[in-house]
Amino acid sequence: MAVVLMIGLVAAASVSLFVVGAATIDQSQNNAQETQVENTFREFNKDVSSVAFGRQKYRSMNFDVQDQTAAFRQEDTGTIRVEVGDNTTKTVSIGALVYENNGETIAYQAGGVWRNTGKESRMVSRPPVEYQNGSLTFPIPALDGDEQVRPGELNINKRGTNSSSSNNSFVKGELVTLHITSEYYMGWAEYFRTQTNDVAVSVDHSPPGDKGTVKVKLGQPVANGDFQKGVMATGGEDGDICVKNKESPDSIAASGEVYDCKNGNDVDGEENAESDLYELDTAIERKVKNASEVVDDDSDDSISEHDIVDDGDITTAGTYFDSNGFKLSSEREIDVSDGNVTLIIDGNMSIDGGSLDVIGTNTENVVRIYTTGNYSQNNGEVGAGSAKHLQIYGTSEMLAVWQNSATFTGTIYAPRNEPALERWDGGGEANPVAPTGSSNCNGWDMCISTGSTEFKGAIVGGPTAMQQGTTVTYDNELAGVKPTLELEDGVLPPPITFLKVAVHEIDVNNSGSNSLAAPTGLGASSSVVSPQSASATTFDAESPSVARAEAAPARRTTVLDR
Known part of the structure; x- marks a missing residue:
């Protein structure tokens, strides 16, 4: 009886070790795969940036993701709206290249790479937005392309550039507001806080679905008059x-x-x-x-x-x-x-x-x-x-x-x-x-x-x-006396003097594809899928109304790499 019991215990321990070992191996494989995917998306980001912002208008790359059960899509996943004063200068629908696995996503959107676990979104690679010495430069790569783009060799083509504002628009004394609606809005919010300050950035968690809206305000009021008249x-x-x-x-x-x-x-x-x-x-x-x-x-x-x-x-x-x-x-x-x-x-x-x-x-x-x-x-x-x-x-x-x-x-x-x-x-x-x-x-x-x-x-x-x-x-x-507001740092959003916003239209296609013609409108629905994927989900690109959100967010944000 004791021998049988001992054999049973040994067998059970062996099974436990096998299960734990298998789980450890699977976790290691998943971690390695996620690292590979992140690195691939970083490379994709670099190649798109080279085509969008450089002299080279075409590049090809090997989109090295071998997980055939993962889904990729490129569609109207968000909007960026730019306002100067009370006027909306441009509303841009932005697409994304998205990798999905076990309920988590890694996505390229508008020049940044983001990870979303369903409970949090975080930045993997920073977008090309720069705020420095009162100047905001916001180049927006907007993705279009084939309805289905499979893993493997991808062609990246630049179709053109549309300026949302004239180069170096003088906006001193104006209030410039950016509205970014996206599934990865908390990652966007954290990034803009590092570029500006907490006063400049607010978050609206209320839009239906998984999207939220980040509102970024730049510009300080200026008492630009004088006391030259009674x-x-x-x-x-x-x-x-x-x-x-x-x-x-x-x-x-x-x-x-x-x-x-x-x-x-x-x-x-x-x-x-x-x-x-x-x-x-x-x-x-x-x-x-x-x-x-x-x-x-x-x-x-x-x-x-x-x-x-x-x-x-x-x-x-x-x-x-x-x-x-x-x-x-x-x-x-x-x-x-x-x-x-x-x-x-x-x-x-x-x-x-x-x-x-x-x-x-x-x-x-x-x-x-x-x-x-x-x-x-x-x-x-x-x-x-x-x-x-x-x-x-x-x-x-x-x-x-x-x-x-x-x-x-x-x-x-x-x-x-x-x-x-x-x-x-x-x-x-x-x-x-x-x-x-x-x-x-x-x-x-x-x-x-x-x-x-x-x-x-x-x-x-x-x-x-x-x-x-x-x-x-x-x-x-x-005579000679000027009004002043005595503004303290951190009380108002940072000042802005010049604004430069441009949309770079980028096509991403399967190698050998002839589908380089512009689809119906910037940000038209398309998808990037694995060979086994049968369909793609379409997102509503309507920009929701923006309200003040003071409630604590349901999602945490962690910046991985700046």
């Missing part, structure tokens, strides 16, 4: 200036019309002025977000939280954050004698009978206020002896009203592409900043309203009304 009204053709004063104010210009809206008299002022000024919304929103994060971080004291009403005067240089805005009915001072003061406000600024004085102005130091809200002043005094010492920056939605005996010395800089309030013949949308029951400011984004208000400095804002009895004077000390 009033500069922006807002396109509706950026008008209405004057009810007996005398025309100093130095005014409008992107629309300038007129006397009381008596119909002639008003000196430049009409239909081309402003080309950039809105500051993104910059101010980012500054507020960054300030909020800094004040919540006990280890970072670069920005101090300060409520001008409750916390009193600002006596030292630095950056301060007010998270709620304020309504000031008492006297407050901001001292710039030892340096510049920056105040970031998430909310409205209201001076209601109080005063906000800038002192220590025997230097060139200034107060710069960035606010997400509106400005209103009922009586009281704001500013310093010279307008250059107080600069207030607002968004394209900022409304501002001065009324009664308000005195203001400083600048307002809040350009816009269109008015914030609607206006029509005989009236307009109520201005919520104006006094209740007053219609003087209806339809006017900027309104120097009733009473003996005195404004000295410069306004760069929306449609502006200057009511009877008010005084608007340009401060000559603003």
Whole structure:
């Protein structure tokens, strides 16, 4: 009995060793095969790049993959959309060369090699996208070719190049956005994070199926104007200036019309002025977000939280954050004698009978206020002896009203592409900043309203009304003063000055194939299959709508090789 038991144990152990050994051999073979496939795809990437970007328009290679059960396909597996400002310059459907085995894929797509396990996508070989010193170069190899391309010798042919933007397009001050929809979107996202920063890259996991979308934003807002006019009204053709004063104010210009809206008299002022000024919304929103994060971080004291009403005067240089805005009915001072003061406000600024004085102005130091809200002043005094010492920056939605005996010395800089309030013949949308029951400011984004208000400095804002009895004077000390956004690294996406995007149409065909004619449209459906493959899957190339995605991704991303 003992002998039989011993023989049984030996037999069982032998079987176990055989199974484990066989599994180890299979795993080693799989690992070796995957390494071979990755190396083959790297070589394919090099050959396509040589044809797409070099002088050589044709190459052949041995696509050395011997696994006859694997499927290959080349089809509309994603899209790349390039936007400059509000305009889409190009939408490109991109194909791919894909190897499948045991639920995992290795794919060549748009110049990069990617691996997808179903739970994660990662980069094997980087795409030819380069961002350097404010210039983005994005050459896109777009694959087409035979409907079935088998492993073995492949012919790689270049059909031509289509530029999505003119060479070295000047895009300074514009927001450039790339939308990349792909199964390998997390790999794309990780790569762009290494090229730009975390602020520039966001991911949308929501499109149906296995695809997702990477959104890459480049470009920083630029305060590209000046303070050379007493009033500069922006807002396109509706950026008008209405004057009810007996005398025309100093130095005014409008992107629309300038007129006397009381008596119909002639008003000196430049009409239909081309402003080309950039809105500051993104910059101010980012500054507020960054300030909020800094004040919540006990280890970072670069920005101090300060409520001008409750916390009193600002006596030292630095950056301060007010998270709620304020309504000031008492006297407050901001001292710039030892340096510049920056105040970031998430909310409205209201001076209601109080005063906000800038002192220590025997230097060139200034107060710069960035606010997400509106400005209103009922009586009281704001500013310093010279307008250059107080600069207030607002968004394209900022409304501002001065009324009664308000005195203001400083600048307002809040350009816009269109008015914030609607206006029509005989009236307009109520201005919520104006006094209740007053219609003087209806339809006017900027309104120097009733009473003996005195404004000295410069306004760069929306449609502006200057009511009877008010005084608007340009401060000559603003000559040469330029607005600034004081942008910090990492708060906004990296800047971009030049953009170069081109699509290189590449055919991949079986050796000896005569199928070199262009198929129906760039990115038309085709496949690369093994001799035993019977069909290819077709993907929907429609670019899904892009939404903000803050949720944690379901896929991890690991960069293998840069």
